[in-house]
Amino acid sequence: ALPSWSTLLGPRPPDWRQVLVLGLDGAGKSSVLHYICSETAKERIAPTQGFNSARLYIEGLEMDLLEVGGSQNLRAYWPHYLSQAHVLVFVVDSVDRSRLLTARQELHALLAEEPRLPLVVLANKQDKSDALSAAELHDELALHTLSDQREFFLLPTSATWASLSTSTSVLHVKSLLVSLLSQP
């Protein structure tokens, strides 16, 4: 087994929170992270080969956002990070109909391991004209089967610079994370 964080670096500060960001390759995880952490235009975002992380200090919290890449060979690593996460953000490409079933299976496999981990599903790429709506994704991802015990949110998002000032801005995700993680 890998050594735990506390073995390596001592105990986490009490205001430390980890946001685990997962989802299939190309869903938009790195883009979401980028626009949550920096409101600057970015032309190209490369596929994540391993991990991608960012730290935010916000409203008294030290929030680490950890993305594990979504390509098939990296998905095997996903479950390893669940136990230290305070919330799971699962990003879905709302246009990628052919892989919705895969996304659903991967998501439910993760949820089965952590019955109480709060979940935020992002119906991403809402700026595209053929995007499924959040309500359609709710059905396709079988989110009605989630237990009442789990805190759960589903947000329509667009992780693009042009969308930062719109109703699907990822800045709403940032606010949601702050309010979720500020709870004692």
Ligand SMILES: Nc1nc2c(ncn2[C@@H]2O[C@H](COP(=O)(O)OP(=O)(O)OP(=O)(O)O)[C@@H](O)[C@H]2O)c(=O)[nH]1
């Ligand atoms: N139009 C549009 N494009 C997006 C959006 N989010 C991401 N993209 C694009 O989709 C592609 C993949 O985005 P990434 O952020 O790299 O996806 P990822 O989930 O990090 O993928 P991996 O790192 O390979 O697992 C990039 O070309 C992004 O610019 C969105 O909301 N709208």
Ligand SMILES: [Mg+2]
């Ligand atoms: Mg990425």
